[in-house]
Amino acid sequence: MTMKFGLVWAAVCGMFICSSSTYGQSDDPSPFSEAALAGEFEWIAPGTPFTVGLTLRLDEEWHSYWINPGDVGEPVTLTWDLPAGFSAGPIQWPYPEKIDAEPLRSYGYSNAVTFLVTITPPDEVPESPVTLSATADWLICKDVCLFAQETVALSLPVREALPTPGPYFEEIAVARAKLPVKDPAWTFEASHYSNSFALRVSPPTDAAPDLEGAYFFPAHLMLLEHAVDQPISQDGDAFVFALQQSEYATELPDRLQGVLVAGEGQYFDTARTVRALEIDVPLRTEADQNTSSTLPILILFALVGGLLLNLMPCVFPVLSIKLLSFAQHNKLDSATRTWHGVAFAAGVVVSFLVLAGLLFALRAAGSQIGWGFQLQSPLFVASMAFLFLAIGLNLFGVFDIRGFTFTGLNKSGASHSLTRSCLDGALATLVATPCTAPFMGAALGAAVVLPTTQALAIFVALGLGMAAPYVILSTFPVLFNKLPRPGQWMETLKHVLAFPMLGTTVWLAWVFGNQAGVNGLSLLLLGLLLFAVAAWIVGRWPSVQVTSTVRIVTRGIALIMTCMGIWFAYQGAQQESVSHADATSDGLWSAYSTEQVQQLSREGRPVFVDFTAAWCLTCQVNKKTTLSSSTLLSAFAEKDVVLMRADWTSRNAEITRALESHGRSGVPLYVLYLGNNDPPVLLPEVLTESIVMDALTLLPNRAELLKTTISTDT
Template sequence: MALHRLLLPLALAMPASVFAFLSGSPSVVKTDQVRAELVAHAPEGVEAGKPVWLGLKITHEPHWHTYWKNPGDSGLATTLQWTLPPGVEAGEIAWPTPRKLPVGPLVNYGYEDTLLLPVRVTVPGGFDAPALDVRLHAEWLVCKEVCIPQSGDFTLALPTRAATAGNAADFDAAWRSAPRSSAAANASASLTDTALQLRVAGLPPQWHGKTLDFFPETAGVVDNAARVGGQWRDGVWQAAVPLSAQRSESPPRMAAVLVAKGEAAGLAVAFDVPGPWPDPALAAAATPVADAEAPSQPPPADAGPPIGLAAALLLALAGGLLLNLMPCVFPVLSLKVLGFATHAHDTRARVGGGLAYTAGVVLSFLALAGLLLGLRAGGEQLGWGFQLQSPPVVAGLAVLFTLIGLNLAGLFEFGSLLPSSVASLRARHPLVDSLLTGVLAVAVASPCTAPFMGASLGLAVTLPAWQALAVFAALGLGMALPYLAASLWPAVARAMPRPGVWMLRFKVLMAFPMFATVIWLVWVLGQQAGIDAVAALLGLLLALAFAAWAFGSPGFGPRARAGFGTLGALLLGAAVVWAVPALREPPAASASAARADEAGAWEPWSAARVAALTAEGRPVFVDFTAAWCVTCQFNKRGALADAGLLADLRTRNVALLRADWTRRDAAIGAELTRLGRSGVPVYALYAPGTPSTPRLLPEILSTRVVREALGQLPPAP
C-alpha cells in the first residue's frame, strides 16, 4: 500500500510523452522529409474551464515544406481528424501566419523549418477519467522539387490530474506567430474587371509605409503570384489585388491575413465583397499585365476570345442542338419519332405535342440546374451528369427503360397496369406523355457532353443564379428545337406516311434502342458498384419483366392474373431485397484495380501527382472521364486508343493520368471547377513546370487535335 501511495503521485506527474511511451502508444511519425509529433499543453491539468491544447508539431527537413489552409497555386492543406472521449471537443486549427513559397511562376502558401498546428480542446464538466485518451489521423502534403502525400496515426494519453507543460515553448511560439485580430482594423473592398480593390484602415502604426503581403483564406480567387504592393495614404493601406485568370470562387465575404515586411505575425481582416463578380475571362485577358515577369501560358484550346453571357447562351443553344446527335439521346428521340408519326396529320395534337415536349425539356433542365447550383452552394463538388454518379439512380433508369422496352415490344400495356383514374387522365391529356418524354430525354442526355457545352456550362456555374438558369434554359431549348420546328412545319407532316400496320412494327422496332440503353446502364453500374450489383440488377429486371407480364398482359382471366400476379409480386419483392444492399456497397477492390490498370500506360490522377511530374520536367496529359459519359467512352476507344498517338506520347515522355469521376469524388470535382468546367470529358495538357495552367482540349478528340497540342509543348531539355 505504501508503494502504491508513492507511485501514484509520480505517475500523475509524468509528462504526456512519457505516459504515451509507457502505454505503448505512438505519438511520433518519421519520414525522410518530416518528423511529425502529437503534443499537448495543459499547464493546469485536464479540467473543465482550464486551458487544454493539442497540436501537431511538424519538423521539416531543409527545403521541404507543407501548406497553409489555402495552399495557394498548388498543394493541399494539412488536415487533422480527432477521436476524443464523449463530450470532449476539438476546435479549429489556430493556423500560424504562413509565408510565400515561390515555385517557378507559381506561388504557394505554407511553412518550412518547424511548425506547430495548435488546436484548443474543450473539456466538459464532470470529466473524471484518469487520462484523456487522444487519437489523431493527420494528412499532409510535403513538397520540394517533388510532392509526397503523407499521413500518420497518433495516440496520446494525457494525465488529467497533473500539469503538462513540456512543450510550452512550442505553443508560445505558435501563438506568437498566429495572425492577430484588431478591433481598430477596418477593411473594405470593391471589384473591377480584373482586380479586388482593398482599403484597410486602422493598421498598427509600426506597419505604416511598409510593404504588405496579402494571404486570402479562400482559394481560387486572386492571382497568388502577382505583386500586390499597395500604397499608404493618410495611414490607410490601399491595394489592387489581381483576380485569378482561372477564378473558381465568387465569395460574398472574404477573410485574409495581412503581413508587414519583417513581421513574424500577421493581422486577420475580413470584409464584404459587393458583387457581381466579373467574368473570369476578363482577368485571363489581363494576366500578362498583372505580372510582367510571369511566363505566358497557352490558352485553353477551346477557349477562344473571352465569352460573356450572350456568347454563353449561344454556345448553350448550339450545344443543345448537337445533343440530339449524341448516342445517349437517341432512344428517347425514337419515342418522339413514334409519337410524331401517330399525330403527323393531326395539326392540333402535333403542335401541342411539340410544345409540351419543349416544356418538359426546358423545365427539366431548369430543375436539374437548380439542384446542381443548390448543392454546389452547399459545398458539394458536383457537375454535369452528377445524378449518374449514384448507383441507385443508374439502376432506376435501367428499370424505367426496361419497362418502356417491354411495353413497346408488346409484352404488356401500361393501361392495364395503371389505375383507371390515371389511365383516363392519360387518355384525356395525351400532352402529358409528350411532357414526360421531354423529362426523360434530359435524364438520359446528361451522360453526353456535346461540343460548345463545356465552356458554356463551366461559365454558368460561376454566374449569378438567374444567369446560370438562363444558360441551362438555352441548352434545353436547343435540344428541343428540332422536334419543335418539325411539329410547327407542315411540310414535315405531309412527308409522313398515313397511320397503319407499319406503326405496330415500328413500335416493336423501337424497343431495341431501349434494351440497348439498358445494356449500357448495366455496364455503368458494373463500373460503379461491381459484379454483385450487376447480378442483383439483372435479377431485379427479370422479376420486373415477369411481374409486368403477369399484371399487364391483356389475355389473362381474373384467376390466372391473380395467380401469376401473386408469384410476380413475390419475385419482385425478393429481387428488391437482394438489389438494395448490393447497390449501396462499394465495388470490390479487384474490380477497382482492374479498371485502374486496364490501359496499362495510365495511372490514377491526383493534384499532387501532377505537381510532382511537372516539377520533374515531364509534360502531363490528364483524361477527366466517367463510365457513364458516352462522349468519354467514344474518345477513349477512338483517339486515346490510337497506337500512333500513344507512341507519340511515349516519345515525348508525356505522363498519362486518368481522373475517373464515375462515382462522386470531391477532389476531381474541385479540380474541374478550378479549370472552369462543370462536367466531363475534360482533357488537360500540362507543360513541364506548369501544374496549375494546362491547355484544355476540345470535348470531341481527334489524333490531329492532340498532336497539335503536343507540338506546342516546349522542347525537352
C-alpha cells in the same frame, strides 16, 4: 498554423516541452493564466436561452489565440459537460489583436479575454440548481508556449420567472461589445486577382470614416500572408484593402470571411461603440468577372451546345421515342402538334433547371460534383436501367399501362396527352446529361461559378437548344406529312424502336458494373429479370380480361417480384467495385493524380489526361475510335507523353477540382500538359485522330529531347 513555419513550430514545441518544468508546467495545468465561467443572470428559466462567458486572465506579456491563430498558435477549445437536454452553441469570438514576433504574425489576445457561449435549456427543467461544466484547452505563449487546461463549472438555480441580471451581467455586456458586428449600412466586395485579394469597403453615405490603421483578420487558415502589410487605397467613397495570398493557399474559398478591426482609437459608427465589423461576402475570381462580361457569348454557346447534344450518342434512345411520337402525332391538327412540341420543350427546360438547382445546392453543401453528377450514383443508374427496360418491354407489347403507354398507338386520348410529351422532354434531359457536346463544356464550366441568375440563364439556353429541333418539327412537320396513315407499319416501327431501349439498359448495366463490381452487376441483372417477369405477368393477364380474383393474385405476385427486383438492385448498389472499366489494365494509362501531373510538369515531361466516366458515351466513343488508335499511341510514345486517365465514374473530389481548374464541370475533357511553363492545351469534346496529332506537334520528339539532354550533359 501555416505550413511555412511548420518546421519552426515543431522545433519550438520541442523547446516548450523541454522548458515546461522551468515554467511550472508540471505543477500548474494552466500556467500564467486562469479560467473562470460566469453567467449573465441570477437564475435561468426553462426553454429560455442565456449566455455564459469563459474568461481567461493572462499574466503580463502572455497571450492566447483567436479562431485563426495566424502563423503559429492554437485556438481555444471548449468541451462541455451539460445536464440532459441542455445544448451549447459555438464560441462567439471577440475581435483579436496582432501579435508580432518577426518574421511571424499571430492573431490572439493579451491580458484578459471573455469568450461568450449561448446555452439553451430544455422546455422542462426541475426547479433545482443545475451545474454547467466545461473543459477549456488553450495555448499560452510569451517567449515560449505552454499548453493549458482547466475545468470550470457554474451552478445556477432554475425558476419559472423571467431571469434578472446577475453580478457578472456587466462583464458579459462588455465582452459582447467586443464581438464583431454585422452592419448592413456598410457594404463589402471581395475579389481575387492573380495571387492577391482586394477587399472593397464602402461606408454609409452619411459617414466619413477614417480607416487608417484598420486591419482585416481572415477567418480562413492559410489563405493570406499574415505578416504582410495590408495597403489601403481609396476609390471614390470606398476603401480598398490589398491582401497578399499565402503561397500555401491550395484552393480559394467561395466566400471571404473574417473581421475588419478599426485602427487604434477609431470606430465604425458615430456613437463610437463599434470597433469591429464581421465580413462574409462572396469571393469573385478572375474567371467570374471574365465570364460575366461574356455572358451573351456563353448563352450562344449553350444554345449551340444544346442543339448539338441531339447528335450525341446519349440522346439516341430518346430520339427513337420522339420519332415514334411524331408518327403518332401526324394525324393531329397543326395547333395540337405545336402544343406537343411546346410541352416537350417545357419538360426539357424545367428538367435542366431542376438538375441545375440540385447541382448548385449540393455544391453549396460542400459536395465536389459536376454535370452528370446523378449518374455517379449506382442507385440512380439502376433506376434508369429499370425505366428503360420498362419502356422496351412496353414497346414490344409485353404490358400496357393505361394512361401512360407506348403501345396504344391506335387509341386516341391518353397517348396524345401533353403530359406525356412533357415527360418525354424530362426523360430526354436525364439521358442527355452523360454527354457534353461541343461548345457545351465552356458554358457549363462558367455556369457553376457565375451568379445564380446568370447560371440559370445558361441552363435555360441549353434546354432551348436541345428542344429546338422538336419544336420546329412539331410546328412545321414537312417531312412527317409524307408518312402514310397510321396502321400496321407503326406496330412494326414500335418493335424496332424497342431495341435501342434495351441497348440503353445494357449500357446502364455496364456503367453499374463499373461502379459496383461484378457482384453488384449480378444482383442488378437478377433484379431486372424479376422486374421483366412481373411485367410479363401484368401483360399476360390483362385486368380487363380476367376476374377480380385472378387480377388480385397476378398483381400481387407482380408487385412482390418488382419489390424483390428493386431490393436486389439496391443490394447491388451497396457493393464496391474492385476496379473501374477505365483502369489501366493495358499498362499504357496510369490513374490520374494532380500531384503527379505537377511533378512531371516540373520535370519537363508532357502529360495527356483523359477525363472520362463509364456513363459518358461520348467518352467511350472517343476512347474506342481515337485514343485506342495504334498510330496515336505510337505518337504519344514518340513524344514521350505520360498518359493518365481521370475516371469520374464515381464521385471523386480531386478530379472535380481538376475539372474546375480548367473551367469545366463535366466530362469529357482532354488536356495536354506541355511540360513547360506554357498553359495546358484543352482539346474539343469530340476527338479525332488528327485533332490529337495536331496538338502533339507542339511537343518535341523523344529523339530531339535525348539529343538535347546529351549535349547539355557534355
